[in-house]
Amino acid sequence: MSDEHYLQEVLAEEIPLTKAIGITVKKFTGDSLTLSAPLENNLNHKSTAFGGSLYSVAVLAGWGLLHMHMRAAELPGKIVIHESRIKYLRPVTGEIIATCSIAVDTGIEKFLQIFRRKKVARVLLSVQILQGGKVAVDFTGRYVVHQ
Amino acid sequence: MSDEHYLQEVLAEEIPLTKAIGITVKKFTGDSLTLSAPLENNLNHKSTAFGGSLYSVAVLAGWGLLHMHMRAAELPGKIVIHESRIKYLRPVTGEIIATCSIAVDTGIEKFLQIFRRKKVARVLLSVQILQGGKVAVDFTGRYVVHQ
Numbered sequence A, B: 001m002s003d004e005h006y007l008q009e010v011l012a013e014e015i016p017l018t019k020a021i022g023i024t025v026k027k028f029t030g031d032s033l034t035l036s037a038p039l040e041n042n043l044n045h046k047s048t049a050f051g052g053s054l055y056s057v058a059v060l061a062g063w064g065l066l067h068m069h070m071r072a073a074e075l076p077g078k079i080v081i082h083e084s085r086i087k088y089l090r091p092v093t094g095e096i097i098a099t100c101s102i103a104v105d106t107g108i109e110k111f112l113q114i115f116r117r118k119k120v121a122r123v124l125l126s127v128q129i130l131q132g133g134k135v136a137v138d139f140t141g142r143y144v145v146h147q
Helices: A003-014 A017-021 A051-072 A108-118 B003-014 B017-021 B051-072 B108-118
Strands: A024-028 A032-037 A078-088 A096-101 A120-131 A134-146 B024-028 B032-037 B078-088 B096-101 B120-131 B134-146
Touching: A003 A017, A003 A024, A003 A051, A017 A051, A017 B017, A024 A051, A032 A051, A051 A078, A051 A096, A051 A108, A051 A120, A051 A134, A051 B051, A108 A120, B003 B017, B003 B024, B003 B051, B017 B051, B024 B051, B032 B051, B051 B078, B051 B096, B051 B108, B051 B120, B051 B134, B108 B120
Parallel strands: none
Antiparallel strands: A024 A032, A032 A096, A078 A134, A078 B078, A096 A120, A120 A134, B024 B032, B032 B096, B078 B134, B096 B120, B120 B134
C-alpha cells in the first residue's frame, strides 16, 4: 500500500467528516504532504470555497505530515492541534490543494527526539493553499503530540 | 418563520457542508447567536470533536450573527472571513455549542454606518465553545463585508 493510500484510509476512518469534504491524499514526499478536496463539496454563498473547509484541509495537511513522521519513527502518539491562525488572502475558485512543507529549520528530528524523551512535544507547522500559483490561504498551526 | 429557522435555511442552502456537520441554529437574541452540531458527525481520532469542525461552527456563528444584523438593517452585502485565530483549550466531548456575542464596545452600529457610507466594513468578532461550563475553544475572526 502506498503512503498516500495508507493515510487516505486513516483519515477516512478516524475523521469521518473528511469524506464529506472529499479529501484526497495527493502526495507525500517525506518533506511535504499535499491534500486536495473538490470545490463542489465545499461551496459557500459566493460559490467559492467555504472558509471552514479551507481550514479543515489545511489543519489535516499538518496533522497528516506529523502522523507520517511519527509512523516512520515507529512512535505511538496522539497528535492534536493546540492553536492556529489562518489568513484568507484570495478566494479559492477551484480544487482546494493544501501543502504542508517542513522547512529545514523546523527540526522534525529534534521534535521526535523530544517526544522520545518527554513523551510530549510541540511543533509549529505552516500550510499553504495555492490558487493560480499564488498563495490564497496561509495557515500556521501549533500541534502537540502526546502518548 | 423564526429568525433561527430563517438562518438555518440560509446556511443549508448557501454552505452545503453545514448539513454534513449537522449545524443547528439554536438561538438568536440580537446580541448573540448560538449554533450547535452533534459530536457524532464531527468525531476525530480521539473520539472528541475534530478541530476543523469546531472551527467551522465557530466561524459560522460569527458569520451568521453579522448576516442577521445586515438583514435587520436591510443592507445588501457579502460577508467573508478575512483572518482568524483559534485556541483549543480542552477537548469537546459532547455536543458542539458555539456562541458569538457582540460586546457593547464592538460597535455594530458604527460598523453598519461605515458599511452604508463606504460599501465595505470590517469587524472583529469572538466566538466561544463551552464544555461543562468552561471555555473549550476560543475563536477570534476578522470579517469583511462588501457589496
